[in-house]
Amino acid sequence: MKKALFLMMMGVLFQAQTPDLTSASWYISNITVNGQSTNTPAMDVGVGASSFSANGSGNNYIFNSRYFNSAPASITFIPGTNTFSKNGSGCTLAYYMGTNQVAVNSYDQKNCDMFENTPAGTVYSYQVIQYGSGKMLTITAPSGNTISYNSFTLGTTDIKTQNKIFRAYPNPVKESLTIEGIQKNLNVRIYDASGKLVSESKSAGERIQLETGYLQKGQYIITIDAYTPYTFIRE
Structure with a gap:
């Protein structure tokens, strides 16, 4: 039983x-x-x-x-x-x-x-x-x-x-992540490995740079409106 x-x-x-x-x-x-x-x-x-x-x-x-x-x-x-x-x-x-x-x-x-x-x-x-x-x-x-x-x-x-897929480099990254091939004025969000939103901004053009030096080491997800989410590692 x-x-x-x-x-x-x-x-x-x-x-x-x-x-x-x-x-x-x-x-x-x-x-x-x-x-x-x-x-x-x-x-x-x-x-x-x-x-x-x-x-x-x-x-x-x-x-x-x-x-x-x-x-x-x-x-x-x-x-x-x-x-x-x-x-x-x-x-x-x-x-x-x-x-x-x-x-x-x-x-x-x-x-x-x-x-x-x-x-x-x-x-x-x-x-x-x-x-x-x-x-x-x-x-x-x-x-x-x-x-x-x-x-x-x-x-x-x-x-x-x-x-739709954008280009991002380098990966792993330390201080700055470059994103290319996106449209202007889209929501750009970064989430940590727990799903917590850690950054939110708007794209200013087809090529943008995101500061990543402040992030703790680990895995993150970038979401941009109408594009496939992108995973990167902050080392």
Whole structure:
């Protein structure tokens, strides 16, 4: 009886933790490998939504991480924690031949490697934070490598407009971040890794500079109206 009650409580706790994951469509935004952070490169075709889907009963799911190729992984959520263990994984083998080819194929390989280059039983941790009108999911491997996704709480038409991508450099950054390729008079917001708004301004032109020297070291999100959110690291 006690064992059954314990399992029931763990099930309730699991269900309370996962709606943010399983009810959202996630769009890959950043991969960090060996301390080197890379934001999703633009390509000629749209980025499909990554998603969690039930795989049988209990806490078993398939997480399909998508960029140009798809990297599905069979996972089991560990009740009472923000972790899951990998049971198996795979990756489709299409090769991208369009604009930005080298960057896209390199990034695509990192997406596949995040889940394929670990043995069955590997435990990953995850974190979901709220920022503005969206959420960010960050999955961390035991190596410390991370992969991040954005989820927009907007209508379908609005989500499509968020596929516009601006250029930002350097990343990681110390004193000043340069942003290029945006429109004038847009809201520019910076959120920290907890989802707290730390800076808000208006774009003065197609190229702006944001002071970052005052920020604590860590990961941040920039949101600009009608553009895909951008993740950067203050070192």
